[in-house]
Amino acid sequence: MARTQSTMVELGTVAPPFELTDVVTGKxxxxxxxxxxxxxLLVMFICVHCPYVKHVEExxxxxxxxxxxxxxIVAISSNDVTAYPEDSPEEMxxxxxxxxxxxxxxxxxxQEVAREYDAACTPDLFLFDGEMKLVYRGQLDxxxxxxxxFGNDIPVTGKDLRAAIDAVIADKRPDPNQxxxxxxxxxxxx
Numbered sequence: 557m558a559r560t561q562s563t564m565v566e567l568g569t570v571a572p573p574f575e576l577t578d579v580v581t582g583k584x585x586x587x588x589x590x591x592x593x594x595x596x597l598l599v600m601f602i603c604v605h606c607p608y609v610k611h612v613e614e615x616x617x618x619x620x621x622x623x624x625x626x627x628x629i630v631a632i633s634s635n636d637v638t639a640y641p642e643d644s645p646e647e648m649x650x651x652x653x654x655x656x657x658x659x660x661x662x663x664x665x666x667q668e669v670a671r672e673y674d675a676a677c678t679p680d681l682f683l684f685d686g687e688m689k690l691v692y693r694g695q696l697d698x699x700x701x702x703x704x705x706f707g708n709d710i711p712v713t714g715k716d717l718r719a720a721i722d723a724v725i726a727d728k729r730p731d732p733n734q735x736x737x738x739x740x741x742x743x744x745x746x
Contacts, residue, residue: 560677562737564693571597571688572672576632576662579645580652585660591628591688596724598623598717599682600631601675601742604651605642608739609678611701615712616679617655619721626725629659634670635678635743643743670742677739683720683730692720694734 575586591597600616602609620629631652635643645663652661664670673682683692696717699710720730 560741563674569690571684574669578660579648590630594628597628597684601680603633603635603643603678604647606678606740615714620658631661634664634667636745692730695737
């Protein structure tokens with residue numbers, strides 16, 4: 557498990573457009589499809605095998621349920637599935653169905669979308685306002701999976717991300733004091 561920090565992309569950065577295939581429906585889904593008629597857009601880079609994602613995946617599913625219809629939400633997996641077959645579209649679909657994801661789960665086979673977003677780890681979270689400008693990037697909350705000398709017993713609440721989403725929904729700016737996300741590095745193709 558390679559512990560990697562998010563890059564903390566500059567606030568105000570515009571969400572790059574994308575169009576990728578949803579592993580559950582098989583349909584192409586674009587940035588504007590997800591964000592249409594919503595106050596903003598949450599883009600989450602996740603995967604199946606990462607212990608950091610496994611630690612928070614139920615919390616991410618709850619956020620999807622709690623904010624459905626209020627904000628656009630999408631998850632994207634960009635890992636190299638040749639080296640990490642447990643992150644294949646078939647396994648992604650099983651994960652989405654097991655957790656009841658209420659948002660599209662997209663496969664970024666070329667890894668271009670991850671590069672355009674400057675995603676570095678899983679989970680890596682990016683929240684954009686209604687103008688598609690970045691207003692939050694960073695951690696879900698302070699909880700970390702316990703691994704060796706690292707981690708804690710703090711429950712997964714999603715408090716940091718939830719506070720940012722609530723601010724966007726209320727047409728306010730999230731607190732700019734944001735902590736980087738920590739997770740496994742994105743598994744880039746060689």
